[in-house]
Amino acid sequence: MDHIRLRFWGVRGSIACAGKDYERYGGNTPCVEAAVGKRTLIFDAGTGIRPLGDKLAAQGLRDVDLFLSHTHLDHIVGLPFFSLFFDPQNTIRLWAGHLFETGGIESVLHTMMADPLFPVDPKIFAARVEHHDFKAGAVLHPFEEVRVETQPLNHPSGATGYRVCCGPSSFAYVTDHEPRDAHPDPAIVALAKGADYLITDTSYTDEEYEARRGWGHASWRQGLAIAKAAGTKTLVLFHHDPSHPDDVMARIEEQAVAEGKRCGVAVFAAREGMELTL
Numbered sequence: 001m002d003h004i005r006l007r008f009w010g011v012r013g014s015i016a017c018a019g020k021d022y023e024r025y026g027g028n029t030p031c032v033e034a035a036v037g038k039r040t041l042i043f044d045a046g047t048g049i050r051p052l053g054d055k056l057a058a059q060g061l062r063d064v065d066l067f068l069s070h071t072h073l074d075h076i077v078g079l080p081f082f083s084l085f086f087d088p089q090n091t092i093r094l095w096a097g098h099l100f101e102t103g104g105i106e107s108v109l110h111t112m113m114a115d116p117l118f119p120v121d122p123k124i125f126a127a128r129v130e131h132h133d134f135k136a137g138a139v140l141h142p143f144e145e146v147r148v149e150t151q152p153l154n155h156p157s158g159a160t161g162y163r164v165c166c167g168p169s170s171f172a173y174v175t176d177h178e179p180r181d182a183h184p185d186p187a188i189v190a191l192a193k194g195a196d197y198l199i200t201d202t203s204y205t206d207e208e209y210e211a212r213r214g215w216g217h218a219s220w221r222q223g224l225a226i227a228k229a230a231g232t233k234t235l236v237l238f239h240h241d242p243s244h245p246d247d248v249m250a251r252i253e254e255q256a257v258a259e260g261k262r263c264g265v266a267v268f269a270a271r272e273g274m275e276l277t278l
């Protein structure tokens with residue numbers, strides 16, 4: 001059975017951050033690569049997808065499944081710069097679960113890549129692009145060895161959480177999401193149940209969360225509550241707020257690790273370039 005190899009190409013939420021204060025954790029917006037055997041799945045197309053595309057093109061990869069959590073700009077802004085779109089030998093399957101009833105992913109792409117927001121439209125893509133809109137909650141089988149479970153998330157204009165299963169290995173990718181009340185949502189707990197890793201939205205500290213209720217994001221403590229309820233082995237802090245440079249992130253990570261120890265959950269913060277094998 002093939003392993004899942006994860007690599008983080010973008011871990012920052014909301015907007016990309018540059019400069020020396022963002023070097024340790026990284027400044028690119030969400031993009032996670034999951035390699036299973038010879039196949040590659042990608043989660044989100046933030047600014048991190050640009051270097052990932054260059055690597056995959058250099059490797060000669062011809063076929064990729066790209067799953068979008070949703071279409072807020074920080075999760076799709078890298079799409080027009082994804083190298084694999086520009087080779088007619090390539091096939092890219094774009095998956096989205098929040099637009100099934102509102103026009104689909106293709107029309108959103110045409111809206112984003114249109115004058116005067118962007119100089120060229122998606123017709124510039126030479127690759128074969130398949131648009132797979134589904135209703136969040138569906139179970140997907142992008143290829144034989146892999147099963148992808150999905151759930152709708154609580155986020156303005158909707159978002160989709162994913163769980164990728166390959167043999168005994170699994171991880172959940174749940175961003176952007178705000179718990180509906182004081183307890184973790186049962187459907188999200190079920191999605192993350194017993195997973196090796198839960199990568200989830202932990203944008204805020206407790207204090208920041210109180211000031212930003214309803215914005216569609218979570219605190220690290222709320223992320224930890226999901227991991228604890230789900231019996232997830234490891235919580236990966238993700239979608240780091242732009243107002244958290246490296247020194248702030250290090251303090252948050254230290255607190256979350258200590259609190260995780262108290263409830264039996266291993267915790268670390270995602271960093272750009274980090275690789276995990278499941």
Ligand SMILES: [Zn+2]
Pocket residue numbers: 013014072074075176239
């Ligand atoms: Zn976001």
Ligand SMILES: [Zn+2]
Pocket residue numbers: 070072155176216
């Ligand atoms: Zn969002």
